[in-house]
Amino acid sequence: MESFISKIATLAENCHCGNHHPITIEKITVGNEMLKDAVRYIGEKNYQKVKIIVDNHTFQAAGKELANQLERADIPFTTCYILPDENQDIIADERALVQVLLESSKETDVMVAVGAGTIHDIVRFCSTKMGIPFISIPTAPSVDGFTSMGAPLIVRGEKKTFQMSSPIAIFADLTVLKNAPRKMIAAGFGDMIAKFTSLADWKFGHLVGGEPYCKAAAQITRDALNASVKNVEKIKKGDEEGIQILIESLIASGLAMLLFGHSHPASAGEHHLSHYWEMEFLRQKRAAVLHGAKVGIAASILAKIYKSEFLPFICNGMEGIDENLYIKIKEHKEEIKAVYEQIPDSILLRKWVEQLGGETHPEQLGIENDLVIKGLNEAHKLRDRFTALKFLNEIVKIRREFASEIL
Numbered sequence: 001m002e003s004f005i006s007k008i009a010t011l012a013e014n015c016h017c018g019n020h021h022p023i024t025i026e027k028i029t030v031g032n033e034m035l036k037d038a039v040r041y042i043g044e045k046n047y048q049k050v051k052i053i054v055d056n057h058t059f060q061a062a063g064k065e066l067a068n069q070l071e072r073a074d075i076p077f078t079t080c081y082i083l084p085d086e087n088q089d090i091i092a093d094e095r096a097l098v099q100v101l102l103e104s105s106k107e108t109d110v111m112v113a114v115g116a117g118t119i120h121d122i123v124r125f126c127s128t129k130m131g132i133p134f135i136s137i138p139t140a141p142s143v144d145g146f147t148s149m150g151a152p153l154i155v156r157g158e159k160k161t162f163q164m165s166s167p168i169a170i171f172a173d174l175t176v177l178k179n180a181p182r183k184m185i186a187a188g189f190g191d192m193i194a195k196f197t198s199l200a201d202w203k204f205g206h207l208v209g210g211e212p213y214c215k216a217a218a219q220i221t222r223d224a225l226n227a228s229v230k231n232v233e234k235i236k237k238g239d240e241e242g243i244q245i246l247i248e249s250l251i252a253s254g255l256a257m258l259l260f261g262h263s264h265p266a267s268a269g270e271h272h273l274s275h276y277w278e279m280e281f282l283r284q285k286r287a288a289v290l291h292g293a294k295v296g297i298a299a300s301i302l303a304k305i306y307k308s309e310f311l312p313f314i315c316n317g318m319e320g321i322d323e324n325l326y327i328k329i330k331e332h333k334e335e336i337k338a339v340y341e342q343i344p345d346s347i348l349l350r351k352w353v354e355q356l357g358g359e360t361h362p363e364q365l366g367i368e369n370d371l372v373i374k375g376l377n378e379a380h381k382l383r384d385r386f387t388a389l390k391f392l393n394e395i396v397k398i399r400r401e402f403a404s405e406i407l
């Protein structure tokens with residue numbers, strides 16, 4: 001992965017979009033014995049007050065071994081066990097944030113996030129607010145947020161993403177990741193296939209809706225997506241090779257966001273739909289659902305809608321739309337067509353996720369048809385970002401009533 005950082009640097013050098021942000025991650029390593037590597041790194045940095053942040057599961061998965069290694073290396077540390085909520089979920093909300101802040105002190109010189117996406121979001125916030133660097137040790141290849149700066153947090157019952165800091169180093173241990181629950185591996189793949197729709201929406205938003213763009217970030221994300229999809233059989237096996245491909249794809253997707261400074265490469269209509277569902281679950285105080293599981297399903301729903309409604313609209317006259325928009329779309333029609341045509345059929349997207357043991361329909365996650373329809377009608381309002389979902393709602397003015405048409 002070291003060479004991967006240099007690959008990104010080369011791509012970035014050749015892109016003159018003016019939107020690049022510095023990548024301040026010093027070390028990205030994926031392989032075996034990575035916990036030892038992490039301890040070696042901590043030793044080299046001469047950190048003397050290490051705070052490990054875990055929950056009960058991730059302590060068993062990697063925290064315990066990390067603690068043993070630190071002990072052996074004679075590096076002082078303390079451990080913070082994030083407590084679950086009443087649904088037994090670990091949630092990045094005020095309670096967890098305050099717990100970590102209270103258990104850390106100004107003398108802490110590094111935090112180590114040992115966990116999946118949520119623990120990273122909590123640590124990303126706390127470390128930035130306290131001005132303490134953090135190291136990432138992912139315990140599941142379940143999301144692409146490990147290397148990014150965005151921390152989606154739940155504050156007063158609402159989920160919002162805050163721009164914080166990226167880790168200074170990431171140590172992805174394949175033995176740990178291989179042992180992650182199957183559902184979390186399928187969720188990681190779900191977060192990757194969401195890039196089919198996010199990349200299409202990003203290009204469209206840029207060409208037509210004035211969204212900023214970066215060729216290099218798009219290329220990094222596209223390459224990562226292709227690697228995951230091409231190797232779905234290997235990922236299904238769950239062996240080291242497959243898990244390595246998946247975690248590297250997720251890390252790369254996070255780095256693309258870091259380079260661009262925003263989530264555009266990795267998050268568009270499908271993520272907005274998923275956020276809408278999530279907010280409704282929060283309101284009802286229902287148990288959380290894995291991010292990647294939701295966005296994978298949302299991407300397959302949008303794949304169908306984009307291909308059956310958006311593309312035909314763009315290709316057939318665009319009746320009734322504003323003249324300026326009409327001219328812009330017409331000018332870039334071939335490019336827009338090409339990028340949406342690259343999205344695979346929703347049946348194929350679902351088949352891949354199913355092969356990995358993930359859920360493929362909203363009701364399997366407890367998301368009722370009603371909520372799916374509401375989301376399709378409302379989710380575009382959550383973010384001020386130009387997507388085909390927004391376009392279908394606000395320009396084409398499609399109102400949905402029946403889930404049977406799109407599921």
Ligand SMILES: [Zn+2]
Nearest residue numbers: 144191291295
């Ligand atoms: Zn995501």
Ligand SMILES: [Zn+2]
Nearest residue numbers: 015017214215
């Ligand atoms: Zn660029």
